[in-house]
Amino acid sequence: MTAPRLHPIYAEMPVTIFEEMSGLARQTGAINLGQGFPDGPPPPALLDALARACAEQSHQYPPMAGLPELRRAVAAFYARTQGLDLPPTSVIVTSGATEAVASAILAVVQPGDEVLLFSPAYDAYAPLVRRAGGVPVFVALRPPLWHYDRAAIEAAITPRTRALVLNDPLNPTGTVASAADLAMLAELCVAHDLFAICDEVWENVRFDGHAHASLLAQPGMESHALKIGSAGKIFGATGWKVGWIVAAPQVAAVVGRAHQFLTFTTPPMLQWAVAEAMDRPDIAQSCTARWAETREHLLEQLTREGFALLRSAATWFTCVDLPASGIALDDRTFAQRAVNEAGVAAIPLSALWEGANAPTHIARLCHCKPEAMLAEAVDRLARWRDRTA
Numbered sequence: 446m447t448a449p450r451l452h453p454i455y456a457e458m459p460v461t462i463f464e465e466m467s468g469l470a471r472q473t474g475a476i477n478l479g480q481g482f483p484d485g486p487p488p489p490a491l492l493d494a495l496a497r498a499c500a501e502q503s504h505q506y507p508p509m510a511g512l513p514e515l516r517r518a519v520a521a522f523y524a525r526t527q528g529l530d531l532p533p534t535s536v537i538v539t540s541g542a543t544e545a546v547a548s549a550i551l552a553v554v555q556p557g558d559e560v561l562l563f564s565p566a567y568d569a570y571a572p573l574v575r576r577a578g579g580v581p582v583f584v585a586l587r588p589p590l591w592h593y594d595r596a597a598i599e600a601a602i603t604p605r606t607r608a609l610v611l612n613d614p615l616n617p618t619g620t621v622a623s624a625a626d627l628a629m630l631a632e633l634c635v636a637h638d639l640f641a642i643c644d645e646v647w648e649n650v651r652f653d654g655h656a657h658a659s660l661l662a663q664p665g666m667e668s669h670a671l672k673i674g675s676a677g678k679i680f681g682a683t684g685w686k687v688g689w690i691v692a693a694p695q696v697a698a699v700v701g702r703a704h705q706f707l708t709f710t711t712p713p714m715l716q717w718a719v720a721e722a723m724d725r726p727d728i729a730q731s732c733t734a735r736w737a738e739t740r741e742h743l744l745e746q747l748t749r750e751g752f753a754l755l756r757s758a759a760t761w762f763t764c765v766d767l768p769a770s771g772i773a774l775d776d777r778t779f780a781q782r783a784v785n786e787a788g789v790a791a792i793p794l795s796a797l798w799e800g801a802n803a804p805t806h807i808a809r810l811c812h813c814k815p816e817a818m819l820a821e822a823v824d825r826l827a828r829w830r831d832r833t834a
């Protein structure tokens with residue numbers, strides 16, 4: 446029997462590693478330290494705001510670019526926390542950061558354009574670039590520090606290079622680009638007229654005491670960059686799927702045209718609640734403070750059980766060096782066996798790497814969980830390692 450031909454990019458694609466590992470965790474009852482999401486409800490003030498919005502506000506289509514109140518609150522949040530001077534018209538609200546990435550790529554990439562991606566790269570970038578007709582060109586970051594190598598980036602730039610995607614802070618490593626990295630990337634973007642799509646969803650999940658600095662804020666980048674943020678990450682409500690792009694108003698307007706034919710709008714009651722929470726600095730700060738504790742807890746437990754960790758300063762994740770932790774398995778085998786045999790789901794870092802020389806010795810664990818759950822997970826991993834070593 447013949448069937449209509451579907452697009453090979455999707456027809457030949459497996460489900461994401463996050464979906465796969467969460468599915469296995471559900472099936473086996475394993476503790477899920479794979480896909481990144483907090484266990485437990487978001488801040489009560491956010492839920493109160495949502496309940497009020499549900500009762501009092503319209504449930505019909507909000508404006509395509511987002512509620513004016515949320516666009517203003519996002520601009521004010523960035524003025525307060527990152528010193529960015531952006532009018533509300535520079536903000537387009539999207540249904541999550543992944544939709545923001547898709548809108549940005551659709552608005553920037555034309556067939557034949559090359560787009561620089563840094564490995565490890567979040568799994569959505571390359572397929573979206575390809576679906577837009579572009580060609581992803583990978584520049585590898587190397588463990589353990591994952592720094593940006595100017596020579597390697599310059600070597601990857603050709604006359605067809607149109608854009609780069611920068612994920613900073615970086616998922617899955619939890620590392621942060623240095624001030625020198627940002628200055629270097631900005632210089633290259635301006636010199637080669639590249640557009641930077643900056644996925645900064647982890648901007649508020651930093652544990653090094655520094656305020657996040659955006660590539661968008663670098664000299665010359667107002668016209669060369671857009672930045673993507675996520676309420677799900679700021680407030681620990683990943684299922685809400687409220688994100689945004691910010692850029693110079695004329696750039697934001699064009700990305701808005703891509704957004705209007707993807708999801709068009711984002712549920713208004715969620716936007717009202719996020720707008721209210723963004724105006725209260727204490728809510729976002731208390732989320733970050735809570736995750737600093739869960740992170741400390743996971744790091745302590747892992748270290749006590751002899752797991753070797755890579756250095757990180759941000760995100761809900763920490764990376765374990767498997768061989769240095771006494772686990773002589775590649776990361777994919779480890780992840781499969783750990784979920785089935787130890788009862789703990791993790792993410793193999795090489796699942797977020799395309800091309801040659803993928804590091805296969807690193808697994809990512811999520812820390813934004815109750816302390817008892819983290820303790821139990823580490824205990825299970827340690828006992829399993831000791832049984833199987």
Ligand code: GLN
Pocket residue numbers: 461463464479480481482616
């Ligand atoms: N950002 C999440 C993570 O890295 C995954 C989101 C998703 O599953 N699409 O774990």
